[in-house]
Each structure stands twice: as structure tokens, then as C-alpha cells.
Amino acid sequence: MPHANHDHDHGHHGHENDRGITGALRYLRWLPQMWRSEINDAVVDLVDPQAGERVVDIGAGLGAGAMRAATSGAHVIAVEPTPLIRRLLAVRRFVSRHRADIEVVDGAAEHIPAGDHSIDAIWAVNTMHHWVDVEQGVAEIARALGPAGRLLLVDELFTDPTHPEYERFGSDHGPEHHGFTMIDADEMGALLSAAGLADVVAAQSHIADRPVIQVTAGGVPAAG
Ligand SMILES: C[S@@+](CC[C@H](N)C(=O)[O-])C[C@H]1O[C@@H](n2cnc3c(N)ncnc32)[C@H](O)[C@@H]1O
Structure with missing residues (x-):
């Protein structure tokens, strides 16, 4: 039932696959990439946060994108639904010298804790399938x-044999996809255009030499 979870009153908005100890253990293999990654560096550079802007990282994980964005002087709202990951991110924020520019908050793509039309830029890396x-x-x-x-939404295509980590992570994203949502670039683009976003471009492309689904709007440059 992919569209059943409209209930936001129970404090956890994430995918059921992210819950419990199994959900937490799933991330152990990903930890190094979640701390700092070329793809997050590249995405934040494309979004190009400016000092004084309010920006949102949807599914911020351990802050690979949020921490980099905070160096710009923008106010970064790091939205993260998985409690353990959010706690680790809060610790990372606390010891960062940019902590005044980072807010770690419970939420999800389906529940962005920000006022109407209050945000200058939103990005998400490897969360759409969640x-x-x-x-x-x-x-x-x-x-x-x-x-x-x-807006810049990016999911790496780990199932593409040209992906540098195809051997390592491809099986996590195989045909059954462990119950996660299969993301279709065209469908995502059509939904965003229908919701009124300007200049929506949705396509497969490459970011940081990785095959990705990339969805941009509002004039974010497409990656080369
Ligand atoms: C593979 S991690 C990527 C984390 C981070 N964006 C990065 O690139 O390092 C996927 C993240 O999506 C989060 N997530 C799960 N359900 C979500 C939802 N419904 N909306 C947004 N993020 C979600 C997970 O908690 C996890 O932190």
C-alpha cells in the first residue's frame, strides 16, 4: 500500500523499511558515504545555497549535504525521519562550528516542517526511493x-552496471528493491509540473560521474 501512510501524528514519517533495529543496521554499510560524499558535494554545489537563504535537505541522513551547505552561511533545515539517524545527525551538528546555521528536525518528504513558501532551495540525495x-x-x-x-532531487542508479558501486550496492536496489518505491523520472517531473513548479527537468543523467535520476526545478542547472 504505497499511498497509505497519511498519518503524521505518530512521530515517525519514514519508510517502514527504515524502522527498528533492522532498519538501523541497513545503514551501517552506508555509513562512510553518509558522512561525506562526492554526490552530496556536487548536489549542494548545483543548488548553490546563498548566505541568508533558508534551505532544506530532505532525508539529510548524517548530514553529508547539510553540513556542506551550512558553510555557505545559508540556514539549513536538515529533515530526517529515522530517529537513530536523526540523533547521530544532531550530535554531528552540535560539534560543528556551523551549528548555528543548522536545524535538525523530524519530518520527511511527506511532511516538511517549514512554513508555506518559506524556503529558497530544497534538495534530496538518495531519498526519493524511501x-x-x-x-x-x-x-x-x-x-x-x-x-x-x-529544487534538486537526485537518486543514484546503483542498478546501472556503469555505477562505480554497482557491485557493492546494486543488489540493495534490485528488482524487488526491498519494498522501497521505484522512482520514475518522467512521473516525478510530471507531478512537480502539475504542482506548479517552474522549469521542471527530469531525466537520467550523471552527477559526480555516477548515473542518477535527476529532477530539477526553478533554474537549478542540469549536471554535465
Ligand atoms: C541512503 S540515505 C541518504 C541520506 C543522505 N541524503 C545522504 O545522501 O547521505 C536515505 C535517507 O532517507 C531517509 N528517509 C526515509 N524515509 C524518508 C521519507 N519519507 N522522506 C525523506 N527521507 C526519508 C532515511 O532516514 C535516510 O536518512
């Missing part, structure tokens, strides 16, 4: 983004 309700995620992005807001 979204439980893609339509609700799109509605939330359209609600939270300001009129000139920028």
Missing part, C-alpha cells in the same frame, strides 16, 4: 518552496 507517498512529497515541496525556489 518516500512512502510520492504525491504527498511533491505537494509538500510545492507548498514549502518560495516563488523563485530551487
Whole structure:
């Protein structure tokens, strides 16, 4: 039932695959990439946060993107639904010299804790396949983004044999995909356009030499 989870009152908005000890253990193998990664560096550089802007990292994980974005002087809202990951991120934020510019908050794509049209830029790296309700995620992005807001959503295509980590992670994202949501670039683009976002481009491309699904809006440059 991919669209069943509209209930946001129980404090956890994430995918059921992210729950419990099994959900937490799933991330152990990913830990190094979640701390710092070229793909997050590249995504944040494309979004290009500016000092004084309010920006959102959806599914911030351990902060690979959020921490880099905070060096720009933007106010970064790091939205993370999985309690253990959020706690680790809060510790990382606390020891960062940019902590005044980072907020770690409970939420998800389907529940972005920000006021209507209050956000200058939103990005997400490797979270789209975790979204439980893609339509609700799109509605939330359209609600939270300001009129000139920028958007960049990226999921790496680990199942593509040209992906440098195909051998390592490809099986995690195989045909059954462990119950996670299969993301279709065209569908995501159509939903965002229908929600009123400007200049939506959704396609397979490459970021940091990795094959990705990339969805941009609001004039974020497409990666080369
Ligand atoms: C593979 S990790 C990527 C983390 C981080 N963006 C990065 O690139 O290092 C996927 C993240 O998506 C989060 N997540 C799970 N369900 C989500 C949802 N419905 N909306 C947004 N993020 C979600 C998970 O808790 C996890 O932190």
C-alpha cells in the first residue's frame, strides 16, 4: 500500500523499511558515504545555497549535504525521519562550528516542517526511493518552496552496471528493491509540473560521474 501512510501524528514519517533495529543496521554499510560524499558535494554545489537563504535537505541522513551547505552561511533545515539517524545527525551538528546555521528536525518528504513558501532551495540525495507517498512529497515541496525556489532531487542508479558501486550496492536496489518505491523520472517531473513548479527537468543523467535520476526545478542547472 504505497499511498497509505497519511498519518503524521505518530512521530515517525519514514519508510517502514527504515524502522527498528533492522532498519538501523541497513545503514551501517552506508555509513562512510553518509558522512561525506562526492554526490552530496556536487548536489549542494548545483543548488548553490546563498548566505541568508533558508534551505532544506530532505532525508539529510548524517548530514553529508547539510553540513556542506551550512558553510555557505545559508540556514539549513536538515529533515530526517529515522530517529537513530536523526540523533547521530544532531550530535554531528552540535560539534560543528556551523551549528548555528543548522536545524535538525523530524519530518520527511511527506511532511516538511517549514512554513508555506518559506524556503529558497530544497534538495534530496538518495531519498526519493524511501518516500512512502510520492504525491504527498511533491505537494509538500510545492507548498514549502518560495516563488523563485530551487529544487534538486537526485537518486543514484546503483542498478546501472556503469555505477562505480554497482557491485557493492546494486543488489540493495534490485528488482524487488526491498519494498522501497521505484522512482520514475518522467512521473516525478510530471507531478512537480502539475504542482506548479517552474522549469521542471527530469531525466537520467550523471552527477559526480555516477548515473542518477535527476529532477530539477526553478533554474537549478542540469549536471554535465
Ligand atoms: C541512503 S540515505 C541518504 C541520506 C543522505 N541524503 C545522504 O545522501 O547521505 C536515505 C535517507 O532517507 C531517509 N528517509 C526515509 N524515509 C524518508 C521519507 N519519507 N522522506 C525523506 N527521507 C526519508 C532515511 O532516514 C535516510 O536518512
